[in-house]
Amino acid sequence: MKFITRYCVYLLPLFALSACETGHETGYNPLNDYTQLDPATIFATPEPLPSSNYSTEQLARGKYMVGLLGCGSCHTDGALVGAPDPARLLAGSDTGIAYTSPFIDDNPGVVYPRNLTPDMETGLGTWTMSRLVDMIRVGTVDHSGRSIPVMPWPAFASITTEDAFSIAAYLKSLRPVRHQVPANVNPGQKAKAPFVHFGVYQTIQ
Numbered sequence: 001m002k003f004i005t006r007y008c009v010y011l012l013p014l015f016a017l018s019a020c021e022t023g024h025e026t027g028y029n030p031l032n033d034y035t036q037l038d039p040a041t042i043f044a045t046p047e048p049l050p051s052s053n054y055s056t057e058q059l060a061r062g063k064y065m066v067g068l069l070g071c072g073s074c075h076t077d078g079a080l081v082g083a084p085d086p087a088r089l090l091a092g093s094d095t096g097i098a099y100t101s102p103f104i105d106d107n108p109g110v111v112y113p114r115n116l117t118p119d120m121e122t123g124l125g126t127w128t129m130s131r132l133v134d135m136i137r138v139g140t141v142d143h144s145g146r147s148i149p150v151m152p153w154p155a156f157a158s159i160t161t162e163d164a165f166s167i168a169a170y171l172k173s174l175r176p177v178r179h180q181v182p183a184n185v186n187p188g189q190k191a192k193a194p195f196v197h198f199g200v201y202q203t204i205q
């Protein structure tokens, strides 16, 4: 049973229906459980508050970089499902992203893009600048050296220290928005909040 389910999935998308019709789960199509969405393509970046710690140039550079690198595509609530919430720009997403395949595992691992505004309890308020710069460059969340899934930090790893610092300065200068995102879900646990899945699939010849 399990084998046949996987067999169907691996053959997606070209042969899914014909392969499934020969199995126990006649007509089963895993995509039936999902809705096609158009994620947002424009990522608004809020104006930072005036800061005595960072220069106007640093903040402008940080704002530019955050827009260019599309941090809001994940970290703005609603952006992943095509309806970014202007009151929660960069303040975290209630929609998560599955990092194991929901077509193979009914309960995939899910991470929720965090609140990047400097709210003390729900955001980056307590983060030091060096922790934030490290996070952007090497994707570590804590001092145990754990690298986070999904966030495309390897694509940012060649960023200059100045640019990473500008991003951190900009995020630290945003108006704090109080918004607690749902807790991450380990593979095998059932997610209570919605999630999307990005996948790259190849046809089997």
Ligand code: HEC
Pocket (backbone or CB within 6 Å): 065, 066, 069, 070, 071, 072, 073, 074, 075, 097, 111, 112, 113, 114, 115, 116, 123, 124, 132, 135, 136, 141, 148, 149, 150, 151, 152, 156, 167, 184
């Ligand atoms: C493809 C989606 C995606 C993009 C784009 C993205 N992130 Fe993330 N980010 C995430 C996810 C998901 C997490 C949470 C991962 C986890 O908890 O394991 C995260 C976590 C973080 C954290 C850790 C926050 C915390 O409280 O633990 C920071 C800081 C961060 N991202 C900054 C950025 C910045 C800056 C950018 C743009 C340069 C960016 N992210 C772009 C998905 C993304």
